[in-house]
Amino acid sequence: xxxxxxxxxxxxxxxxxxxxxxxxxxxxxxxxxxxxxxxxxxxxxxxxxxxxxxxxxxxxxxxxxxxxxxxxxxxxxxxxxxxxxxxxxxxxxxxxxxxxxxxxxxxxxxxxxxxxxxxxxxxxx
Numbered sequence: 001x002x003x004x005x006x007x008x009x010x011x012x013x014x015x016x017x018x019x020x021x022x023x024x025x026x027x028x029x030x031x032x033x034x035x036x037x038x039x040x041x042x043x044x045x046x047x048x049x050x051x052x053x054x055x056x057x058x059x060x061x062x063x064x065x066x067x068x069x070x071x072x073x074x075x076x077x078x079x080x081x082x083x084x085x086x087x088x089x090x091x092x093x094x095x096x097x098x099x100x101x102x103x104x105x106x107x108x109x110x111x112x113x114x115x116x117x118x119x120x121x122x123x124x125x
Contacts, residue, residue, distance in 0.1 A: 003045040010037045064120045068107030075103045 014034040020027055059066040079100040085092045114120040 003041050003048065007038055007041045007045070010034055010041065014038075064114055064118070065111050065122050068110040069122070072100075072104050072107045075100045 011034075014031070017030065017034075020031075057067075059070055079096060082096065085095045087095075111122070
């Protein structure tokens with residue numbers, strides 16, 4: 001997230017600083033510095049995404065049931081803190097509760113399969 005923010009900050013800073021006003025080679029070098037920063041940040045973001053996808057989401061290495069339990073907790077925490085969507089009230093509540101309920105059902109199914117097929121208990125690991 002910080003890298004994405006850095007890209008936005010660099011682009012905004014470049015447009016605010018407007019190196020063309022500086023003129024001469026200083027403006028060119030300033031534009032190249034901003035461009036190098038943006039390119040570096042984009043590549044950092046892309047390579048970091050692949051590393052996070054491989055290792056950062058490895059909650060299953062802690063406990064096999066950690067991913068579904070963590071997903072359930074996070075989705076309900078987001079639903080509690082989110083505002084009610086706009087639209088008719090019954091549909092808004094369905095939209096607000098439907099996503100977390102679906103994630104909870106899938107997580108329950110995953111924990112059930114871990115317990116029945118692999119003997120994994122929430123307390124045993």
